[in-house]
Amino acid sequence: MWLFFYTTKLIIMPSFDIASKVDVQTLDNAINVVKKEITNRFDFRDSHVVIELNKKEFSILLEADSDMKLQQIIDVLISRSMKQGIDGNAFDFSKDAYPSGKVVKKNVSVKNGLKQDDAKKIVKAIKESGLKVQPAIMDNIIRVTAKKIDDLQAVIALCNNGNFGVPLQYENMKS
Numbered sequence: 001m002w003l004f005f006y007t008t009k010l011i012i013m014p015s016f017d018i019a020s021k022v023d024v025q026t027l028d029n030a031i032n033v034v035k036k037e038i039t040n041r042f043d044f045r046d047s048h049v050v051i052e053l054n055k056k057e058f059s060i061l062l063e064a065d066s067d068m069k070l071q072q073i074i075d076v077l078i079s080r081s082m083k084q085g086i087d088g089n090a091f092d093f094s095k096d097a098y099p100s101g102k103v104v105k106k107n108v109s110v111k112n113g114l115k116q117d118d119a120k121k122i123v124k125a126i127k128e129s130g131l132k133v134q135p136a137i138m139d140n141i142i143r144v145t146a147k148k149i150d151d152l153q154a155v156i157a158l159c160n161n162g163n164f165g166v167p168l169q170y171e172n173m174k175s
Contacts, residue, residue: 087167
């Protein structure tokens with residue numbers, strides 16, 4: 001009796017994922033650092049300042065006595081967040097500040113996950129680059145596959161140089 005075994009070689013192409021995420025704990029640490037710095041600053045002594053993080057909605061509520069102080073809080077928020085490893089593009093400052101009694105309030109949303117429009121822009125830029133890769137949108141990530149790792153590294157360089165307005169992370173590199 002003869003037994004034959006067929007072995008199929010599974011060809012795995014190199015791939016990686018492009019994502020846009022903000023770690024909640026890192027964001028919370030950055031907010032705590034901002035609160036500590038603002039309370040220790042001389043120009044904010046005896047001033048009304050509120051900095052609150054809503055972890056469920058990924059938003060930050062900022063309150064200050066004046067527009068100028070609110071802008072200073074935003075500057076500190078961006079600089080301290082970048083030191084914690086959060087990209088400055090992760091914050092959406094598009095909503096205007098609004099007065100509420102004697103204070104000025106501003107809701108800052110934190111971008112978490114790739115929106116469909118942003119993902120389409122990135123995929124379009126990758127396809128227009130002429131690289132031999134296959135980008136595919138999967139929920140809130142983009143999976144990029146290629147025959148050579150060098151092509152994937154070229155895509156990472158392209159995404160780093162392109163200004164897409166969202167912070168990008170590259171995950172799950174498989175070769």
